Amino acid sequence: MSTAAAVGSVSFAGAAELMRPPEEGLEHIRGLHADAIGLAPGSLLVRDGRIAAFEHDPGAELVVDARGCTLLPGFVDCHTHLPFAGWRAAEYGRRVRGVPYEEIARAGGGIGASARALREASDEDVLEQSAGLAREMLAAGTTAFECKSGYGLSREGELRALALAAALGDRVEQATTSTALLAHAVPAGHTADSWMDEVEAMLPAVLAGGGVGALDIFVESIAFSNAHLERLGALAAAAGLALRAHVEQLGCHRSVPVAIAAGARSVDHLSQLHPDDVAALAAAPCAAVLLPGAEFLGAEHRAPGRALVDGGAIVVLSTDANPGTSPIVSLPLVIGLAVRLYGLSTREALAACTLNAAWTLGLERERGSLELGKRGDVVLLDSPAEQIAYRFGRNPVAATFIDGRPVHVRPDAAWRIRAR
Ligand code: NIG
Ligand code: FE
Numbered sequence: 001m002s003t004a005a006a007v008g009s010v011s012f013a014g015a016a017e018l019m020r021p022p023e024e025g026l027e028h029i030r031g032l033h034a035d036a037i038g039l040a041p042g043s044l045l046v047r048d049g050r051i052a053a054f055e056h057d058p059g060a061e062l063v064v065d066a067r068g069c070t071l072l073p074g075f076v077d078c079h080t081h082l083p084f085a086g087w088r089a090a091e092y093g094r095r096v097r098g099v100p101y102e103e104i105a106r107a108g109g110g111i112g113a114s115a116r117a118l119r120e121a122s123d124e125d126v127l128e129q130s131a132g133l134a135r136e137m138l139a140a141g142t143t144a145f146e147c148k149s150g151y152g153l154s155r156e157g158e159l160r161a162l163a164l165a166a167a168l169g170d171r172v173e174q175a176t177t178s179t180a181l182l183a184h185a186v187p188a189g190h191t192a193d194s195w196m197d198e199v200e201a202m203l204p205a206v207l208a209g210g211g212v213g214a215l216d217i218f219v220e221s222i223a224f225s226n227a228h229l230e231r232l233g234a235l236a237a238a239a240g241l242a243l244r245a246h247v248e249q250l251g252c253h254r255s256v257p258v259a260i261a262a263g264a265r266s267v268d269h270l271s272q273l274h275p276d277d278v279a280a281l282a283a284a285p286c287a288a289v290l291l292p293g294a295e296f297l298g299a300e301h302r303a304p305g306r307a308l309v310d311g312g313a314i315v316v317l318s319t320d321a322n323p324g325t326s327p328i329v330s331l332p333l334v335i336g337l338a339v340r341l342y343g344l345s346t347r348e349a350l351a352a353c354t355l356n357a358a359w360t361l362g363l364e365r366e367r368g369s370l371e372l373g374k375r376g377d378v379v380l381l382d383s384p385a386e387q388i389a390y391r392f393g394r395n396p397v398a399a400t401f402i403d404g405r406p407v408h409v410r411p412d413a414a415w416r417i418r419a420r
Contacts, residue, residue, distance in 0.1 A: 006059045007046075007059050007404045007405050008047065008048065009045065009046065009047045009048075009057060009059075009060040009062070009064075009404075010045070010046045010051075010061065010062040010376065010378070010401065010404040010405075011044070011045050011046075011056050011058070011060035011062070011063050011064065011311065012043060012044040012045075012046075012056075012062055012065060012066045012378065013056040013058075013064065013065060013066055013067075013202060013270045013361065014041070014043055014056065014065070014066055014067045015041060015042055015044070015066035015069050015070060015071045015380075015401065016041055016066075016067070016068055016069060016070065017039040017040065017041065017045065017069075017070040017071070017108030017286060017368075017384060017385055018038070018039070018040065018041065018042030018043075018044060018054070018349060018370065019037060019038065019039055019069070019070070019071065019072045019073060019354075019370060019385065020037065020038035020039075020040070020370060020371075021037060021038075021355060021368075021369045022034075022036035022037055022038075022360055023036075023185045023369075024371055024372075025371070026355065026365050026369070027355075027359050028094070028287075028314045028355055028356045028359040028364065029314075029351040029355055029356060030285075030312045030313065030314055031282070031308075031310065031311060031312035031313060031315070032309065032310065032348075032386075034309070034311070034345070034347045034348040034350070034351040034352075035345065035347055035348070037347040037350065037351060039070070039347070039385055041095070042054055042071070043055050043056035044071055044370060044378065045057050045060065046356065046376030046378070046401070046403075046404035047404075048404075049375060049376055049403035049404050050347060050373055050375060050376060050403075050404075051081060051370060051371060051372055051373065051374050051375070051376055052372070053248060053372070054372075055305070056134070058412055059420065060420065061419065061420050062290070062404075062406070062417060062418070062419055062420070063417075063418050063420065064229070064380065064416055064417050065415075065416040065417075065418070066380060066416070068201055068382070069382055069398065069416075070379050070380070070381040070383065070384060070385045070396075071378055071379070071380060071381075072094065072141070072350065072354065072370075072378070072379040072381065072385065073140070073354045073355070073367070073368055073369050073370050073374075073377060074141060074143025074144065074145045074354075074367065074378060074379055074400065074401075074402065075140070075141045075143065075331040075353050075354060075357075075379065076142070076143070076145070076353060076358045076363065076367060076368055077137065077142045077144070077145040077146065077319050077321070077329075077353070077357065078145075078146050078237060078266070078287075078318050078357040078358075078360040078361045078362065079148075079244075079266075079268050079289050079291060079314060079316075079318035079320050079360075080136070080145050080146055080147065080148065080318070080320065080321040080322070080329075081148050081150060081151070081167055081181075081317055081320070081322035081323075082130045082133060082145070082147050082148070082165070082168065082321060083126050083127065083129075083130035083147060083152055083161070083164045083168050084114055084117075084118060084126070084129075084130070084322060084323050085114065085117040085118040085120070085121035085126050085129065085151075086117040086129075086323060087323045087327060088109065088113055088114065088120070088231065088323045088324050089222035091104055091110070091113070091324065092287065092297070092307075092327075095297075095299075096297065098173075101250060101298060101324075102220075102221065102222050102250060103323065105222050106222065109186055110185070110222075110324055111150070111152070111153070111324065111418070112185060112187040112188075112321075113324075114151045114323050114324065115151045115153040115157065115185070115220060116154065117151075117323075118151045118152070118157070118161065119157065120347045123160075123164060123167070123278055124271055125168055125386070126164055127164065127168055127171060129206070130168050130240050131168065131171050131172055132166075132169070133321065133328065133329050134166070134171075134172035134174060134410075135172075135195050136329050136330070137174065137329045137331075138172075138173055138174065138399070138400050138408040139395065139397060139408050140280060140329065140330040140332055140333075140395055140397055141175075141331060141332065141379035141381075141397040141400050141402075142174060142329070142331055142400075143174055143175070143367070143377040143379070143400060144174050144175040144176070144177075144317075144340065144358070144361070144367055144377070145174055145177075145224065146176070146177050146178075146179055146361055147165035147168060147169065147176050147178050147179070148165070148178075148179045148180075148181040148216060149161035149162045149165065149178075149179070149180050149181050149182070150181030150184035150216070150218075151184070153184070153185060153187040153203045154187060154330075155198065155201075155205070158180065158182055158202065158206065159202070159205060159206065162178055162180060162206065162209060162211070162212060163209070164340065165178045165211075165359060166178060166211045169199055169211075172290045173407040174402065175362045175363065175402075177213050177214070177362070177363070178211045178212050178213060179212070179213065179214040179215070179216050179244055180206050180212045180214070180215050180216065181193065181216040181217070181218070182199045182203075182206070182215060182216075182217075182221070182227060182232075183199055183217035183218065183224045183232060184194065184216075184217075184218050184223065184293055185218070185222070185223055186223065186224070191223065192223070192224050192228055193228075194393050196224075196228050196231055196232070199232070199235070199264060200231075200235060201280075203235060203239060204348050207239055207241075210280065212241065212347075213241060213242060213361070213362060214236070214241055214242035214243065214244050214265065215236040215239075215241050215242075215243055215244070215247065216236065216243075216244040216245065216367065217229055217232045217244075217245050217246065218246040218249075219245060219246065219247045219253055219255045220246070220250055220251065220253070221251055221253075222250075222323075223249070225253075226253060226254070226255050226258045226342070229245055229247075229258050229259060229262060230258055230261075230262055232245075232262075233259070233261075233263060233264065234245055234262070235261025235265075236262075237262075237263055239314065242264075242265040242266075242362065243259070243262055243263060243264040243265060244264065244265060244266050244268060244360075245259045245264055245266070245267050245268065246267060246268050246403065247267050247268070247270065248267075248269055248270050248271060248272045248273045248274070249269035249270075249272070249277075249294070249300065250271075250272070250300065251272055252272040252273070252274050252314065254274055254277065255267070255278040256270070256273060256274070256280065256281055257277060257280060259286065260280060260281065260284045260286050262284050264361075265285070265286060265287065265360060266286060266287035266288070266289045266316065266360045267281065267286060267287075267288060268289035268291065268318075268320075269289070269291055269294070269303070269320075270288055270289075270290060270303040270304075270308075271288075271294075271295050271300045271301040271302060271303050272300075272301045273303060273304055275290075275304070276306050278304055278308060278311055278313075279311060281311075281313055282308060282311030282312045282313040283311075285314075285362045286314070286376060287313075287314040287315075287316045287356060287359065287406070288303075288308045288313045288314065288315050288316065289316040289317075289318055290303045290305050290308075290315065290316065290318075290338065290340050290342070291317075291318055291319070291320035291334075292305075292317070292334060292337035292338045292342070293319055293320055293326040293328040293333070293334055293337060294308060294320045294325040294326040295337075295341065296341070297325065297326060297327075297328070298325050298326075298339055298350070302341055302342070303342070304342075305338060305341070305342025305343070305344060306316050306342050306343045306344065307361045309342075309344060309348050313379055314356050314359065315344075315348065315351075315352050315356060316352050316353070316356045316357050316360050317331070317334050317335065317338050317349060317352040317353045317357070318334070318353065319334055330395065331353045332388050332395055332396060332397065333392075333393065334389065335349040335350070335353065335389050336389050336390075336392040336393065337395060338352070338361055338389075338390040340389065340392070341387035346385050346388065346389060349388075349389065350385065354368050354369060355368035355369045356368075362371075366385055375402075375403055376401060376402075376403050376404035377401065377402050377403070378400075378401040378402075378404075379397055379399075379400055379418075380397070380398045380399040380413070380416070381396040381397060381398060382397075382398040382410075382413065383396045383398055390403075397410070398410050398412075398413035398416065399413050399416070
């Protein structure tokens with residue numbers, strides 16, 4: 001995260017819509033409770049990096065003219081695969097002509113291809129590409145995001161990926177977290193079982209750096225099984241880490257009950273969630289992280305987003321930014337997909353990529369909603385919130401603020417920000 005000094009006071013004056021949570025102090029917003037999110041006119045004052053009042057202070061050091069605009073909490077992208085090296089556009093070209101992801105992966109593409117690219121890239125090249133993506137995310141309103149390892153595919157490779165994630169966090173404006181996706185693909189020369197032995201053996205070294213908050217696994221026919229998910233859950237619990245899991249993406253393996261029993265903080269993808277597992281997930285303290293970018297670009301099945309909201313789940317939307325299944329970094333675009341594909345309301349989609357995403361990363365006390373005392377992470381839209389989805393593909397973000405500092409200002413919106 002950038003160390004630039006916070007602006008003393010910033011006043012956002014006269015917004016047409018200002019997003020407020022249904023109640024103060026919520027950890028997350030389940031299901032239909034999102035309909036109680038406020039989007040009324042309002043002003044906001046950030047002092048010393050924190051939200052200090054819901055009123056305009058004409059004497060503030062910076063005044064943001066928010067007339068006709070919407071003020072949202074900064075978007076939180078809780079599922080990305082940054083940092084990574086290069087892209088896999090040729091693979092996408094094959095997939096749109098019907099070649100399945102699994103077939104490409106078995107033939108040496110997929111995660112294996114990105115692992116080779118990472119191995120061959122210098123640290124600086126990886127950081128430069130990833131920091132460029134973080135700047136794109138800033139321009140789309142993302143003020144905090146998750147980094148994952150997972151393209152290391154060896155002990156040294158995973159430790160390097162986590163070191164790069166930490167270095168990326170130091171280089172970008174956003175707050176970042178690091179997830180060790182140690183069980184992403186089975187490395188050459190290993191079985192899934194023998195690789196899990198290696199994962200267990202490398203865990204002390206992974207934890208030694210101190211920056212890792214969660215462990216993650218890809219449960220799929222081409223990767224790991226529910227038994228491995230259970231095993232990783234036990235390792236995460238013993239280490240005091242959160243458990244995240246990529247499940248039910250390409251096939252249905254009934255991994256959700258296993259993940260919930262293992263205490264998972266989130267289950268991600270869910271494109272082939274079994275209908276019988278919706279109710280259990282809706283009642284669990286476990287986020288349902290939906291990734292409609294991967295579903296759309298991969299012609300995957302569609303997660304039951306509407307049923308999860310109706311059931312009362314902690315529904316989250318994220319980009320899944322990665323060079324394979326989802327080369328997308330814009331949460332406004334993801335909101336547009338989710339509203340259309342799942343039938344979500346604007347408020348449900350907004351809850352999903354603000355407070356609920358922050359909860360998934362353990363950041364909900366500081367971020368994810370506009371509440372007194374929280375950080376001044378604010379997105380200024382040049383439109384009503386409902387236009388995020390409706391004007392699909394257009395970026396409505398006029399400016400992005402972190403701790404009250406303007407960290408991205410679209411040139412045509414510069415006139416709105418005046419220093420006293
Ligand atoms: O979340 N599903 C596993 N991992 C990624 C894909 C990674 C890749 O193809 O590089 C995902 O979609
Ligand atoms: Fe992913």
